Amino acid sequence: MKLTLRELAEKLGCRLIGNNSITVTSVSSLESARSDSLIFVEALEHLDAALRSAAAAIIAGEFASATSSKPVLISAHPRLAFARAARLFRDPAGNRTIHPSAIVPASAKFGKNVSVGPGAIIGDNVKLGDETTVGPGSVIGDKTIIGSDCRIDSNVTIYPGTTLGDRVIVQAGAVLGSEGFGYVRDAETGRHERSPQIGRLVIENDVEIGANSTIDRGALDETCIRQGTKIDNLVHIGHNVQIGENVIIAAQTGLSGSVTIEDNVIMGGQVGIGDHARVGEGAMLGGQCGILPKKILRGKGIIFWGTPARPLREYLKELAFLSRSAKKER
Secondary structure (H helix, E strand, O other): OOEEHHHHHHHHOOEEEOOOOOEEOEEOOOOOOOOOEEEEOOOHHHHHHHHHOOOOEEEEOHHHOOOOOOOEEEOOOHHHHHHHHHHHHOOOOOOOOEOOOOEOOOOOEEOOOOEEOOOOEEOOOOEEOOOOEEOOOOEEOOOOEEOOOOEEOOOOEEOOOOEEOOOOEEOOOOEEEEOOOOEEEOOOOOOEEEOOOOOEEEEOOOOEEOOOOEEEOOOOOEEEEOOOOEEOOOOEEOOOOEEOOOOEEOOOOEEOOOOEEOOOOEEOOOOEEOOOOEEOOOOEEOOOOEEOOOOEEOOOOOEEEOOOOEEHHHHHHHHHHHHHHHHHHO
């Protein structure tokens, strides 16, 4: 896609300084900038290097408002404006098609400009919204509803009855709506028999799910991932989990069944949370935190660390105490 700086400034809500007719075709880093690319800087100390680069234009803060040697788009949040510009330049895949090798039943209902890749399988009564793409080898189960402008990458499996909102991204290999890990033990025989896993999975607007992540459907009711949440690669989310809005979950994190994560929580990598635990709004969990079953963790803006998870200051005090104790015993 090609955009003039005037068009970019209008779409991004930026104030433009310099030639507004210059055409830009991509975003890039400062080091790999070309004469048709857009870069960004967030601090004054990097501005000179950006101005010397080959880039066509720069996104920067008010600190760059006095420059004139290169066009500048002034934004209060340069990194955010740059991210939005990158989305604008993404190939819109204009002539989307249904590949001849894809299996699409007559009962499926597609919106405008939908793409289904080679070898994909679409179940009965599936609905795909406008501009949605389904990658090669993906399987979309019966009665699944996927909203508009979604991107389902290759080899994704979505179990029947799952609902996805608009602008959802699901990266390769993810599995959505699979049966949860629920069993009842027969005391007489010692055998474990499967509990019903007949609920559903609901994923709201603007959610992103990383490669090879798995999200189980509800046992009897639903698992729900609310709008704006971003989930990294290799994350497992168990049945009946409720995740709030704008939550960030890093790779290799595991959430047991019936966990509740409130809005704006941030989790580092390899966090483990026991069943029926609750993490309060705005809490931040450091890498490899462990939260015990049924535990309630509250503390907006507080960083938690360790297992069992406690505030970072408390965790560091404990480490210091153990270190001093060990020295005394030597």
